[in-house]
Amino acid sequence: MIIHHPSDDLIAAYAAGSLDEANSLALATHLTLCPQCRHAYAGFEALGGTMVEEMELAPMKADALLATLGRARSDTTIVAERRPAVKSPVAKSGQAPLFPMPLQFYVGGDLDAAKWKTLGPGIQHMPLISTDGVTARLLRIAPGQAVFEHSHQGNELTLVLRGSYTAGGDRYARGDLEMADAEINHRPVAGSEDVCVCLAVTDAPLRFGNWLGRLMQPFIGI
Ligand SMILES: [Zn+2]
Structure with a gap:
């Protein structure tokens, strides 16, 4: 059972794509393990989508916001794009992997690849x-x-x-x-x-x- 979670501010920053690569990796890894924070993340993502819809009613500002969100989106893809080859995504013994997938991209596999x-x-x-x-x-x-x-x-x-x-x-x-x-x-x-x-x-x-x-x-x- 997980007791210690990232703050809402940190989850919101991750959902907005404004975290750097290293902190994004920590958040992505925690979210893989934590249904409670995945739920909070989904809420912040939905909030971001609502903001975009509302901004479409105010065309003067929409471009600026969309540019910001576009930048944020490209930041969040960094973790996925910068993946070294994964040698063993699933532990050979058939056990559940110790490292969640976002982390395996960086390690190049599970614990035995470290x-x-x-x-x-x-x-x-x-x-x-x-x-x-x-x-x-x-x-x-x-x-x-x-x-x-x-x-x-x-x-x-x-x-x-x-x-x-x-x-x-x-x-x-x-x-x-x-x-x-x-x-x-x-x-x-x-x-x-x-x-x-x-x-x-x-x-x-x-x-x-x-x-x-x-x-x-x-x-x-x-
Ligand atoms: Zn959590």
């Missing part, structure tokens, strides 16, 4: 998107492992795909999406029951709160 690089003890990542300072990466954290304490200069979205983690007294499991901003200084800890795999989107470099994190930041590039 190519991990070590970030630190018990933490690996796979960069997926880096556009205009906004990055999306997969993180793989060993059971019970604490991530470096860090705060944010910008926003961070974290979507859990496997296992769980705890941060700020809240637990996040598959499908949950945590929204963190510059006010939050946290130290997520992976659940002890399983490896934790998440999709993380950041729009500014993280600020690490301990000396090890600060020491490693120039080398790991996050």
Whole structure:
């Protein structure tokens, strides 16, 4: 059961096509897992359609709005167009895939297709998107492992795909999406029951709160 969802503002921005590629990937992936947010998304899309119909009654402004919506539409197609070849859309074992389709386009398949690089003890990542300072990466954290304490200069979205983690007294499991901003200084800890795999989107470099994190930041590039 999903407890943590994106805000309505974020879903509306995604429906309007005004999110960048990395945040669009996080929203598309969450929506694939979450009927509640798909419902909200459909509502915002319908609202956008109604706005277009109303603007047709006011021809002076219709062109400008349609131009804006046209631009928005082309933005939302980025995620679909920028797909690398998908090698194994369905897990070979016959199990349901761990990664929803939008994510598989970027990884090139399910979890077994991910190519991990070590970030630190018990933490690996796979960069997926880096556009205009906004990055999306997969993180793989060993059971019970604490991530470096860090705060944010910008926003961070974290979507859990496997296992769980705890941060700020809240637990996040598959499908949950945590929204963190510059006010939050946290130290997520992976659940002890399983490896934790998440999709993380950041729009500014993280600020690490301990000396090890600060020491490693120039080398790991996050
Ligand atoms: Zn949701």
